[in-house]
Amino acid sequence: MIYADNAATTKVSDSALERMLPFLQEHYGNASSQYSFGIKAKRAIEQARQQVATAIGAEPDEIVFTSGGSESNSWVLSSVVSGHVITSSIEHHSLLNSCYALERKGIDVTYLPVDKTGLISATSVKKAIRPDTKLVSIMLANNEIGTIQPIIELGPYLRERNIIFHTDAVQAVGHIPVNVKELGVDLLSASAHKFNGAKGTGILYKQKNLSLPSLIFGGEQERGARAGTENVAGIVAAGYALEESIVDMYATTDKLTALVRATVDGISTKIPNITINGDRNKCLPGIVNILFEGITGESLMHLLDLKGICVSTSSACASGKNEASHVLRALGLSEQQAKSAIRISYGRYNTMHDVNAIVAGICDAYMKITAVKS
Numbered sequence: 001m002i003y004a005d006n007a008a009t010t011k012v013s014d015s016a017l018e019r020m021l022p023f024l025q026e027h028y029g030n031a032s033s034q035y036s037f038g039i040k041a042k043r044a045i046e047q048a049r050q051q052v053a054t055a056i057g058a059e060p061d062e063i064v065f066t067s068g069g070s071e072s073n074s075w076v077l078s079s080v081v082s083g084h085v086i087t088s089s090i091e092h093h094s095l096l097n098s099c100y101a102l103e104r105k106g107i108d109v110t111y112l113p114v115d116k117t118g119l120i121s122a123t124s125v126k127k128a129i130r131p132d133t134k135l136v137s138i139m140l141a142n143n144e145i146g147t148i149q150p151i152i153e154l155g156p157y158l159r160e161r162n163i164i165f166h167t168d169a170v171q172a173v174g175h176i177p178v179n180v181k182e183l184g185v186d187l188l189s190a191s192a193h194k195f196n197g198a199k200g201t202g203i204l205y206k207q208k209n210l211s212l213p214s215l216i217f218g219g220e221q222e223r224g225a226r227a228g229t230e231n232v233a234g235i236v237a238a239g240y241a242l243e244e245s246i247v248d249m250y251a252t253t254d255k256l257t258a259l260v261r262a263t264v265d266g267i268s269t270k271i272p273n274i275t276i277n278g279d280r281n282k283c284l285p286g287i288v289n290i291l292f293e294g295i296t297g298e299s300l301m302h303l304l305d306l307k308g309i310c311v312s313t314s315s316a317c318a319s320g321k322n323e324a325s326h327v328l329r330a331l332g333l334s335e336q337q338a339k340s341a342i343r344i345s346y347g348r349y350n351t352m353h354d355v356n357a358i359v360a361g362i363c364d365a366y367m368k369i370t371a372v373k374s
Ligand SMILES: *Cc1c(COP(=O)(O)O)cnc(C)c1O
Pocket: 007, 008, 067, 068, 069, 070, 071, 073, 092, 094, 139, 141, 142, 143, 168, 169, 170, 171, 191, 192, 193, 194, 200, 201, 202
């Protein structure tokens, strides 16, 4: 099998797995128990909190562990009780659906458009601000096209106006340098399974002067903000996986850049009418979204699946619904064009051998589909 859908999820790294396993059978104590068996689990959580904080330029007491990126996003958005929210039209569904829920409660939401490369201009955010704007939530990097947003230009401006600033950095953390202080955000969401940690562990950075209502009531876990017995093994894996991604980041970036370039070069020599969606300069290194004029991304994906190659047509959450991607539509593509794209997302374990197989697989599948049509 060749896995090239790392924007959907990633494999747990060997070292993260090795560190998390003992917390399932050996050190399985409850981190809230007062005897040393429990304290061991508690210490492991606090170490992971430190690792995550260091990785994103935060302090340990600014990190809350959640069940994933969706939970972190939903938590932040659900905290808005009145006024106005600004977001973008290309956010992940966990964020957009949270905004729709806010609208049903009478809160106004502005969904900012993007340009044809998927960029949101800082000016458009500033122009959308109203006296009652409470929260701005703009993703750091898009999961379908990889575009990196200029949110660094917004932090000080929003802070001066007392507007809370959140970013969904699920695709960015562990992949590009992320520093919450440099970005000037108050809140940031991340998810371990997107950076070779385990599924079911998320991160919410919350700037320490900001108060956020508790999400889950119960015990004092996560300072009472999110009660419930912690997912110790997942949290331990998150700490190590993130630390490891950051140590390897520059080497991984170079490798992913080369893999993407070879993929695009390889495909375009055989299939001339392809277009790359998104901005190739301000972009995550491993994600490439390719439009194949005249065929559907779905047919391509299924033929690749038969060859044991995993790529995606859209975001995993949206696929299966047979709707054109809202992100590609926001770039100005027609419904038909938006259905003609596939996303290839490489991760640290992909190789040039995978690229060759993917290029050959795509060219072969494309010829089959177009031969049937003509
Ligand atoms: C994957 C993803 C999420 C959701 O994270 P989960 O941990 O799977 O809930 C949110 N936002 C973006 C940009 C993502 O890519």
